[in-house]
Amino acid sequence: MPSNIPPAPADAASRRAAKPAIVYPAGTMPEPDMATLEAARRALVKTHELIVPPRDARAFRVARGQFFRIVSVEGPQVGDLNLWNADDLSERFFSGKTRALHGTHVGIGDRLWSNMPYLRPMATISHDTLGWYGFDADGAGIHDVIGTRCDPYTNLLLNGTTYDFCCHSNLSRALATEVKADPAAVEHHVHDVLNVFMCTGFTKDTHQYFMKASPVRPGDFIEFFAEIDLLGALSACPGGDCSATHSSDAAACHPLKIEIFEPDRTALKGWTWPSPSAYHRRHGAHAGS
Numbered sequence: 001m002p003s004n005i006p007p008a009p010a011d012a013a014s015r016r017a018a019k020p021a022i023v024y025p026a027g028t029m030p031e032p033d034m035a036t037l038e039a040a041r042r043a044l045v046k047t048h049e050l051i052v053p054p055r056d057a058r059a060f061r062v063a064r065g066q067f068f069r070i071v072s073v074e075g076p077q078v079g080d081l082n083l084w085n086a087d088d089l090s091e092r093f094f095s096g097k098t099r100a101l102h103g104t105h106v107g108i109g110d111r112l113w114s115n116m117p118y119l120r121p122m123a124t125i126s127h128d129t130l131g132w133y134g135f136d137a138d139g140a141g142i143h144d145v146i147g148t149r150c151d152p153y154t155n156l157l158l159n160g161t162t163y164d165f166c167c168h169s170n171l172s173r174a175l176a177t178e179v180k181a182d183p184a185a186v187e188h189h190v191h192d193v194l195n196v197f198m199c200t201g202f203t204k205d206t207h208q209y210f211m212k213a214s215p216v217r218p219g220d221f222i223e224f225f226a227e228i229d230l231l232g233a234l235s236a237c238p239g240g241d242c243s244a245t246h247s248s249d250a251a252a253c254h255p256l257k258i259e260i261f262e263p264d265r266t267a268l269k270g271w272t273w274p275s276p277s278a279y280h281r282r283h284g285a286h287a288g289s
């Protein structure tokens with residue numbers, strides 16, 4: 001702790017006693033129609049599947065209205081997920097706003113929102129076999145939107161070593177292969193992730209970000225409904241189950257499976273597909289004119 005922290009003022013206790021207010025309370029935004037999604041997913045037909053090898057990533061495409069699953073196979077493994085609008089890489093998953101809207105960890109009924117100026121749901125979580133976990137005695141939950149992704153820059157900063165198979169690099173390679181470019185030319189499109197299956201929280205005393213062994217087991221999956229045409233990329237993190245280390249070859253790592261499903265489209269007939277935000281984007285520049 002720094003030595004120059006100033007003494008608390010006389011009214012510190014009353015200032016600290018101010019009541020918390022939820023920044024974005026439930027009920028202030030349109031909720032997804034989960035009954036319709038349940039009806040649509042009753043007759044899912046698998047159209048594609050692919051394996052993400054350990055310490056590597058793969059890109060995949062999901063059409064609007066399809067469902068996709070990230071499935072645990074072989075052993076506990078954390079995945080780092082990026083999503084883009086399949087037709088426009090400038091629209092991508094906005095981890096920070098998703099966290100502000102839904103909380104530090106996401107589950108069934110929560111949505112993955114895109115960045116500004118689009119700010120619309122890219123995907124809705126339709127099922128999660130780890131939904132039972134909730135928050136444990138350490139305050140940890142599953143599928144966080146806190147962490148950013150392991151990356152070679154932070155690793156070099158903190159450890160002074162070079163490691164080429166962090167999630168940032170894996171996602172950059174997967175995107176580069178998909179768009180036929182060099183990883184260095186596309187890595188700026190890689191963004192803060194959804195940490196699939198990762199078990200994380202903040203320490204109670206210092207509020208530092210911590211991880212612990214993921215409770216995911218083979219057969220577990222998280223399932224998403226694509227609200228727009230998506231290009232996704234998933235990295236099987238070099239941290240494995242993220243119980244101890246990442247950014248190295250030390251942890252036991254396993255593959256992850258991605259499955260894509262076509263639903264019963266008739267059940268989706270009344271679905272409202274999200275448009276980009278209707279905000280006029282003048283930002284006050286023409287006020288009074």
Ligand SMILES: [Zn+2]
Pocket residue numbers: 080149150166167168237238239246
């Ligand atoms: Zn990682």
